[in-house]
Amino acid sequence: MKLFRFGPVGAEKPGVVDRNGTHRDLSAVIADIDPATIAAGLESRLANLDLTTLPEVPKGTRFGPCIAQPGNFLAIGLNYVEHAKETNAPLPEEPILFNKAPSCIVGPDDDIVLPRGSEKTDWEVELAFVIGKRAHYVSEADALSYVFGYCVCNDVSERAFQLERGGQWVKGKCAPSFGPIGPYLVTAEEIPDPQKLPLWLEVNGERVQNSDTSDMIFSIRTIVSYVSQFVVLMPGDLITTGTPPGVGLGMKPERYLKRGDTVRLSVEGLGTQTQRVV
Template sequence: MKILRFGAAGAEKPGLLDKDGTIRDLSGVVSDITPETLKNGAIAKIAAVDPSTLPAVDPGVRLGPIVEGVRNFIAVGLNYVDHAHETGAAIPSEPILFNKAPNCIVGPNDTVTIPKNSQKTDWEVELAIVIGKTASYIDEADALSYVAGFAVCHDVSERAFQTERGGQWMKGKGSPTFGPLGPWLVTPDEVADVQNLDMFLDLNGTRAQTGNTKTMIFGVAHLVAYISQFLQLDPGDVITTGTPPGVGMGMKPPRFLKDGDSVRLGITGLGEQQQTFRAYKA
């Protein structure tokens, strides 16, 4: 299934993309897609419904973030071999973890704001995992059974804040709008091999990133199990899993986003996003 949320920001409704590409209104089935509804079996309730019986929605409707009320937004750094090489960094021996602010999550096509005083805002197409049930000290062999689904995430990053201002990476990762998430939450049954998905990102119509999840250093199952050794993962938590090569920081010379730039990104089977970047205005 491809589950989504649609409508004006702050007033989204749950929806489903049917096999013909029509958005269907799920409001009569579940109240929303939230940590609470996921915990209480929202995925199973949606799966039991015939999509053709649900009201159709205007195809031009705004798409919101795929989960409302995310509590933990966890990110993995330097998790692609070819991206680590382009940055000149050593291959990590264990996953590098950091936090993105949950309130930076926005819809997949919403405008992204370049932060005040930013000089080095950068792009990163990533595969995101949405947790479906509580996971604590789980084994890698069981890890995928804790996943509600997968999605496209744009891990927007401010590199000067991240690497030049001291302290943790989160300084450059959680500015408002720095987490476009969607367009869909794709359930695992529709993803034949999560470790073999093509990824891309275009900047102003020119290809910048090309990659595949097969070059991950630490795969999805490993990451879910690994993170569960350090904190409890709950329904609705999001893990974004790293980016392939082609980020602005790795270009020669480096290139960063400016007011008016357009970015389009996507992952095979998980859909596409498109954002316009705008400079901060008080």
């Protein structure tokens, strides 16, 4: 099932794509796509619904973030072999875990807003996933059963704030607009193997990231199990899983986003994002 949210900022409605590829309005059936509806069994509630009877969403309508107000927005750093190499970082022995603020989340085609004083805002195409049920001390064998669905995330990062200002990475990860997610939240049964997904990112039409999730150091299965040893994961929690090589920080010379740039990115089967830098 391919879910989405649509409409003006702050007034998004839930939607679903039917078997014919038509975008349908779900707002008469559920209030939103959020932690509460996921916890209440969103998938089973929609399983026997004839989606073709729902109103169509007008073409050109804005996509919002594919999930509303996740309780946690967690991220894994340096999780692709070739990305660690390009940044001259040793391969981590355990997943590097950090927070992104839920307040940084925006729609997949909303603008990236450069923070005040930014000189090193960077791009990162990532596969993200949403937790479907309470997860604590989960085994790797059972881990994927806790995933509700998958989406595209651009883990926008201000490298000077992240790496040159002391303290933790979150300083460079949490500015408003630094978490575009969507357009779709694709339920887990449609993604049989999340470790075989091509993903790419372009800046001004130039493809700078082009890889697939098989290059991950720590798989989705490992991430769910590992994080659940430290955090009680709840329905609707969002975790983004690291980026492949091709970021601006790894280029020689380094290259960063500037006003007027356009960023496009995609993970196979999960849709495409397009952002303008302002």
